[in-house]
Amino acid sequence: MGKFLTTREENYSQWYNELVLKADLAENSAVRGCMVIKPYGYAIWEKMRDALDAMFKDTGHVNAYFPLFIPKSFFSKEADHVEGFAKECAVVTHYRLRNKADGKGIEVDPDAKLEEELIVRPTSETIIWNTYKNWIQSYRDLPILINQWANVVRWEMRTRLFLRTAEFLWQEGHTAHATQQEAIDETVQMINVYAEFAEKFMAMPVIKGHKTENERFAGALDTYTIEAMMQDGKALQSGTSHFLGQNFAKAFDVKFTSKEGNLEYVWASSWGVSTRLIGALIMAHSDDNGLVLPPKLAPHQVVIVPIYKGNDQYDLMREAGNKLKTELKNAGISVLFDDRDTHKPGWKFAEYELKGFPIRLALGARDLENGTIELARRDTLEKKTYPMDNIVRVVKDLLDEIQNNIYQKALNFRNQKTYHADTWEEFVDIIENKGGFVYAHWDGTNETEDLIKEKTKATIRCIPVDNPIEDGKCILSGKPSKQRVLFARAY
Amino acid sequence: MGKFLTTREENYSQWYNELVLKADLAENSAVRGCMVIKPYGYAIWEKMRDALDAMFKDTGHVNAYFPLFIPKSFFSKEADHVEGFAKECAVVTHYRLRNKADGKGIEVDPDAKLEEELIVRPTSETIIWNTYKNWIQSYRDLPILINQWANVVRWEMRTRLFLRTAEFLWQEGHTAHATQQEAIDETVQMINVYAEFAEKFMAMPVIKGHKTENERFAGALDTYTIEAMMQDGKALQSGTSHFLGQNFAKAFDVKFTSKEGNLEYVWASSWGVSTRLIGALIMAHSDDNGLVLPPKLAPHQVVIVPIYKGNDQYDLMREAGNKLKTELKNAGISVLFDDRDTHKPGWKFAEYELKGFPIRLALGARDLENGTIELARRDTLEKKTYPMDNIVRVVKDLLDEIQNNIYQKALNFRNQKTYHADTWEEFVDIIENKGGFVYAHWDGTNETEDLIKEKTKATIRCIPVDNPIEDGKCILSGKPSKQRVLFARAY
Numbered sequence: 001m002g003k004f005l006t007t008r009e010e011n012y013s014q015w016y017n018e019l020v021l022k023a024d025l026a027e028n029s030a031v032r033g034c035m036v037i038k039p040y041g042y043a044i045w046e047k048m049r050d051a052l053d054a055m056f057k058d059t060g061h062v063n064a065y066f067p068l069f070i071p072k073s074f075f076s077k078e079a080d081h082v083e084g085f086a087k088e089c090a091v092v093t094h095y096r097l098r099n100k101a102d103g104k105g106i107e108v109d110p111d112a113k114l115e116e117e118l119i120v121r122p123t124s125e126t127i128i129w130n131t132y133k134n135w136i137q138s139y140r141d142l143p144i145l146i147n148q149w150a151n152v153v154r155w156e157m158r159t160r161l162f163l164r165t166a167e168f169l170w171q172e173g174h175t176a177h178a179t180q181q182e183a184i185d186e187t188v189q190m191i192n193v194y195a196e197f198a199e200k201f202m203a204m205p206v207i208k209g210h211k212t213e214n215e216r217f218a219g220a221l222d223t224y225t226i227e228a229m230m231q232d233g234k235a236l237q238s239g240t241s242h243f244l245g246q247n248f249a250k251a252f253d254v255k256f257t258s259k260e261g262n263l264e265y266v267w268a269s270s271w272g273v274s275t276r277l278i279g280a281l282i283m284a285h286s287d288d289n290g291l292v293l294p295p296k297l298a299p300h301q302v303v304i305v306p307i308y309k310g311n312d313q314y315d316l317m318r319e320a321g322n323k324l325k326t327e328l329k330n331a332g333i334s335v336l337f338d339d340r341d342t343h344k345p346g347w348k349f350a351e352y353e354l355k356g357f358p359i360r361l362a363l364g365a366r367d368l369e370n371g372t373i374e375l376a377r378r379d380t381l382e383k384k385t386y387p388m389d390n391i392v393r394v395v396k397d398l399l400d401e402i403q404n405n406i407y408q409k410a411l412n413f414r415n416q417k418t419y420h421a422d423t424w425e426e427f428v429d430i431i432e433n434k435g436g437f438v439y440a441h442w443d444g445t446n447e448t449e450d451l452i453k454e455k456t457k458a459t460i461r462c463i464p465v466d467n468p469i470e471d472g473k474c475i476l477s478g479k480p481s482k483q484r485v486l487f488a489r490a491y
Numbered sequence: 492m493g494k495f496l497t498t499r500e501e502n503y504s505q506w507y508n509e510l511v512l513k514a515d516l517a518e519n520s521a522v523r524g525c526m527v528i529k530p531y532g533y534a535i536w537e538k539m540r541d542a543l544d545a546m547f548k549d550t551g552h553v554n555a556y557f558p559l560f561i562p563k564s565f566f567s568k569e570a571d572h573v574e575g576f577a578k579e580c581a582v583v584t585h586y587r588l589r590n591k592a593d594g595k596g597i598e599v600d601p602d603a604k605l606e607e608e609l610i611v612r613p614t615s616e617t618i619i620w621n622t623y624k625n626w627i628q629s630y631r632d633l634p635i636l637i638n639q640w641a642n643v644v645r646w647e648m649r650t651r652l653f654l655r656t657a658e659f660l661w662q663e664g665h666t667a668h669a670t671q672q673e674a675i676d677e678t679v680q681m682i683n684v685y686a687e688f689a690e691k692f693m694a695m696p697v698i699k700g701h702k703t704e705n706e707r708f709a710g711a712l713d714t715y716t717i718e719a720m721m722q723d724g725k726a727l728q729s730g731t732s733h734f735l736g737q738n739f740a741k742a743f744d745v746k747f748t749s750k751e752g753n754l755e756y757v758w759a760s761s762w763g764v765s766t767r768l769i770g771a772l773i774m775a776h777s778d779d780n781g782l783v784l785p786p787k788l789a790p791h792q793v794v795i796v797p798i799y800k801g802n803d804q805y806d807l808m809r810e811a812g813n814k815l816k817t818e819l820k821n822a823g824i825s826v827l828f829d830d831r832d833t834h835k836p837g838w839k840f841a842e843y844e845l846k847g848f849p850i851r852l853a854l855g856a857r858d859l860e861n862g863t864i865e866l867a868r869r870d871t872l873e874k875k876t877y878p879m880d881n882i883v884r885v886v887k888d889l890l891d892e893i894q895n896n897i898y899q900k901a902l903n904f905r906n907q908k909t910y911h912a913d914t915w916e917e918f919v920d921i922i923e924n925k926g927g928f929v930y931a932h933w934d935g936t937n938e939t940e941d942l943i944k945e946k947t948k949a950t951i952r953c954i955p956v957d958n959p960i961e962d963g964k965c966i967l968s969g970k971p972s973k974q975r976v977l978f979a980r981a982y
Contacts, residue, residue: 030565030621031609034558039637042555064533067525068611068642068658069581072588074521076596087588090560091599092611094582095646097563105567108582108608117599118522120559120583120611130521140833146530151559151642155586167559342631 004354007288012232016283020161023291023355025278033159033166037275040355041162043299044278045169049149051201051296052171052273055193061145061173066127068151069118074126078251081125084218088155090120090166120153125219125270128174129248136176136266138257143186144176152274162279163236163491170274176266178258180245183267184222187243190271191224194239202277203294203407204228204284205414206238207437207486209462214446217270221245227461227486229414230283233435235461235488238280241271279491285406291356292379294406295399302328302335302395303357307345307364314341321363324373324391331392333399353378358402359395379405420484427475427487431456437488441481443474452476452487461486495845498779503723507774511652514782514846516769524650524657528766531846532653534790535769536660540640542692542787543662543764546684552636552664557618559642560609565617569742572616575709579646581611581657611644616710616735616761619665620743627667627757629748634677635667643765653770654727654982661765667757669749671736674758675713678734681762682715685730693768694785694898695719695775696905697729698928698977700953705937708761712736718952718977720905721774724926726952726979729771732762770982776897782847783870785897786890793819793826793886794848796839798855805832812854815864815882822883824890844869849893850886870896911975918966918978922947928979932972934965943967943978952977 004022006014020026025041028034037045053063069092075082096112099105121127128146135141153167173190177183191208198206206226216223220242227235246265249255254266285292295301304324306317318339325337336357338348345362352360360376367373373391376383379402386394417436421427430438442448442460452475453459467483474481495513497505511517516532519525528536544554560583566573587603590596612618619637626632644658664681668674682699689697697717707714711733718726737756740746745757776783786792795815797808809830816828827848829839836853843851851867858864864882867874870893877885908927912918921929933939933951943966944950958974965972 027625029558030562030618031558031560034560036558036622037556039553039555043553045556046554062530062534063537064530065528065536065660067520067522067527068644069522069525071521072597075588082597088586089588090583090609091585091588092581093584093599096579097566097582097610098578106563106573108584118581119588127521131527134518153559169556 004350005288005290008231009288015288016279017161019282019286019290025282026161028161031166033156035161035165035167037169040299041278044281044293044297045275047297047299048197048201048277049171052193052197053147053149055197056147056171056173059189059193061147061175063149064146065148065150066124066131068121070121070124070127072117072119074130075119077126078219078247080247081219081251085122085154088157089122090153090155092118092120121150122152122154123270123272124148124150124152124172125174125244125248126252129252129254129268132174132176132266133252133254136254136256139178139259142176142178142256142266143182145173145186146175147171147173160279162275162282164276168275170272172272173270175269176249176254177269178256178264178267180267183245183269184243187222187224187241187269187271190269191226191239191241194241194271194273195226197273198226198228198238199407201294201296202281202284203296203403203410204238204280205407205411207462207464209464209467209486211240211462212446212449212460212485214449215460217242219244219247220270221247224465225462227488227490228280228284229410229417229437229488230280230491231413232283233417233437233488235437235490236276236280236283237461237490238277239271239273242269244268244270284410286356289381290354292406293356293358295358295403298334298356298358300334300336300357301399302333302359302361303348303352304335304337304361304363305345305348305352306339307362309365313365316365316368317363320368324361324363327392328395331396333392333395349376358399361391361395377402379409421475422472424475428456431458431487431489435489437461437486439484440475440487441470441472441483442485443477443479443481445477448474448477448479457489458487459490461488461490495841496779496781499722500779506779507770508652510773510777510781516773517652519652522657524647526652526656526658528660531790532769535772535784535788536766538788538790539688539692539768540662543684543688544638544640546688547638547662547664550680550684552638552666554640555637556639556641557615557622559612561612561615561618563608563610565621566610568617569710569738571738572710572742576613576645579648580613581644581646583609583611612641613643613645614761614763615639615641615643615663616665616739617743620739620745620759623665623667623757624743624745627745627747630669630750633667633669633747633757634673636664636677637666638662638664651770653766653773655767659766661763663763664761666760667740667745668760669747669755669758671758674736674760675734678713678715678732678760678762681760682717682730682732685732685762685764686717688764689717689719689729690898692785692787693772693775694787694894694901695729695771696898696902698953698955700955700958700977702731702953703937703940703951703976705940706951708733710735710738711761712738715956716953718979718981719771719775720901720908720928720979721771721982722904723774724908724928724979726928726981727767727771727774728952728981729768730762730764733760735759735761775901777847780872781845783897784847784849786849786894789825789847789849791825791827791848792890793824793850793852794839794843795826795828795852795854796836796843797830798836798853800856804856807856807859808854811859815852815854818883819886822887824883824886840867849890852882852886868893870900912966913963915966919947922949922978922980926980928952928977930975931966931978932961932963932974933976934968934970934972936968939965939968939970948980949978950981952979952981
């Protein structure tokens with residue numbers, strides 16, 4: 001199979017692009033920067049969405065839906081937000097087309113110009129806070145704990161499937177609270193939910209921390225992030241949760257009467273993850289043979305491939321395969337029985353390896369006689385023959401083991417590629433020659449951060465949560481510092 | 492409660508609008524024609540989506556996602572489609588905003604004009620068939636059975652919450668087949684899925700049939716519809732399934748090599764239902780006291796309201812309420828225990844009646860002593876006291892009974908309001924004075940259909956499937972006819 005894909009070693013970026021296409025996850029569309037998410041890619045997104053949605057609901061959130069379009073003027077209301085979001089975006093200016101005078105095709109009807117242009121949402125804080133204004137009068141109306149699953153558009157110039165696309169799918173939580181502390185607690189709770197999802201479902205270890213002022217969400221007082229390491233040592237920001245203070249409440253004049261009878265501005269958080277997570281999932285675990293999917297997010301956890309000669313054996317295999325499929329399904333395992341007679345077993349083996357099915361069961365004629373079955377693990381590529389009568393238990397346990405193994409492998413990899421640098425030379429050497437995460441001291445200024453980025457392309461990924469206090473000197477400026485921050489080159 | 496809502500009798504349309512707002516289902520947004528779907532309304536949509544999604548998957552479909560934007564030129568490729576869809580729609584012309592020279596606000600950057608305008612999808616046949624072109628070479632690539640859950644935009648001038656909005660949520664299935672028969676079978680299968688969903692989940696009887704040529708989907712050779720009767724006797728088109736022939740394959744040049752080695756155009760179907768179904772659900776069943784929701788789509792099937800005096804009783808009630816909640820949940824029943832001490836029982840009773848919770852359990856101090864509980868049904872408003880020890884079984888059976896009862900009530904209502912007309916006078920009298928469905932003969936011409944609409948505002952809702960052959964004369968033209976068709980005024 002390796003021959004079908006450029007190896008990670010040869011060209012990591014090309015390996016990624018080829019894998020996304022060959023595994024049928026997504027492709028570019030006729031619209032610049034917009035992708036088509038193909039059924040197999042979308043099935044992974046559905047798994048992610050369902051798991052996250054359950055976690056959101058368990059923490060008291062409900063879903064709602066707000067308009068795709070936002071009046072242009074809304075963006076001007078929050079000073080930082082307009083700088084961050086109202087620039088590269090899709091602008092609707094007209095609401096009608098008409099036939100061309102020459103009868104050839106259609107054109108925009110100049111009479112159907114909107115009085116105020118509408119922006120296709122790049123994020124929904126403004127339209128949502130404009131709505132919350134009417135929902136909130138008293139402390140009894142708080143908190144509001146709403147999430148939205150939606151598409152958003154940011155007019156990116158350089159796009160890559162899943163990682164950076166003009167349109168993408170995401171969820172955005174928008175909460176409103178009576179007190180600052182409650183809003184902060186919510187912000188922290190949600191970054192914890194994201195971290196738990198990344199580690200337990202995606203099998204992807206993450207580092208939680210605060211973004212620096214430079215990298216903060218436009219309009220936030222504090223942005224929490226989870227940062228994961230990809231197999232090329234680069235960081236990928238995988239989810240963010242923002243404490244918005246009273247910025248949007250002030251911009252949209254959202255006040256409430258407190259228990260004490262005072263009129264106060266409402267406190268806010270927002271938080272989101274997107275289809276970018278599919279890119280993270282691919283880059284964190286997959287290998288030169290194709291996708292490696294953690295069992296908890298694999299559209300199918302098991303595939304059964306029959307190996308047979310002639311119609312008689314085929315009939316036997318179909319019977320045995322369907323029986324096994326039912327047993328596995330009844331045990332809560334998602335399973336595909338590929339009994340197509342149009343493709344050879346070898347072709348199927350390659351296909352399911354490429355697509356990252358965690359377990360492959362090969363059912364042969366001799367197996368059937370012996371009461372055995374051959375099992376192949378995608379994560380280690382090991383093959384082993386098991387007695388048939390206990391196979392459901394074996395598969396169930398192995399799925400847990402694979403989930404853990406993939407996580408542990410990613411964690412070990414990250415640990416190996418995580419460094420401490422105490423001098424500029426050391427720092428540059430790691431970033432340039434080794435790649436990975438570097439903990440280093442920083443003087444806390446935007447200027448130094450910018451300079452480091454300019455010189456090395458490394459950015460401060462986060463100031464880790466519960467960072468130990470440690471006296472040191474900034475690796476670039478030499479000025480005093482109280483803690484190390486996490487540097488890396490990033491996607 | 493009646494006093495909170497205009498009654499259906501007084502003003503059906505106003506009753507509907509008030510109910511949507513007061514039951515917290517949806518509201519108008521700051522963007523003309525776009526609605527905010529509030530959490531309670533969205534929870535109903537989630538129930539609908541999950542049920543439909545399972546039915547789609549059971550019939551072999553998978554989900555995918557295609558771009559929000561469609562290049563303008565795509566619409567011109569299918570002659571009928573451009574007439575039907577590329578007129579009233581949102582047009583993206585620019586991709587950047589900039590700060591105004593005077594520093595006050597932002598404006599569209601004239602340098603960021605798109606070479607070709609993008610249309611916000613009103614439906615996705617064109618972008619999807621442009622994509623399928625690359626996916627289909629051989630009969631082995633067929634069928635393609637894909638569904639998409641998405642938002643779409645049609646620039647409607649007169650909008651009503653759920654029933655007709657500029658942006659709405661829907662699903663759209665787009666399938667590709669090797670033969671005409673397969674595509675027709677798929678079209679029929681999906682209208683049957685919609686009918687089953689309407690009847691089993693929405694408890695809403697529907698009539699299946701073909702649309703006339705006038706009312707067909709733009710680009711279809713045949714459109715199947717399901718038509719439901721609302722409580723004002725008007726019809727509501729609730730779902731459609733289209734046989735598209737080879738129209739889109741020809742427009743986008745999608746050919747395949749058949750088993751016999753010939754190069755042929757691909758056959759197509761498309762089918763969809765939308766958030767309009769929430770409007771149908773409301774108008775089919777609700778009463779002057781508020782929503783009446785069928786148990787299969789109610790966000791919560793049961794609410795438990797404690798009735799108590801003082802803290803001691805409150806503690807007892809909380810214990811008993813939580814225990815009951817757990818027992819009901821374990822039986823697969825979705826239940827809300829409203830133990831808030833900020834609202835009185837009377838307020839809660841009114842609230843859950845308005846919101847259409849199918850069953851309300853009131854837990855009082857004397858009930859607790861006697862081992863009984865009071866149960867109120869939303870559909871009949873009956874109250875009855877039951878022994879506590881068997882309450883889970885009672886609730887479970889009653890939920891089934893309520894589901895059936897709501898369906899039966901709607902069916903009886905429709906039967907009462909369904910007429911046969913054999914003369915023009917009879918026809919006009921029914922349409923003008925009685926309202927409802929009318930089976931009548933029609934001569935099969937577009938002209939007569941248009942004239943009837945002009946004179947009475949009644950349209951042909953469908954030519955029912957398996958319509959009996961019956962010789963007759965067109966009610967308007969008197970020309971011969973072989974079957975009756977279904978007329979009604981409609982939403």
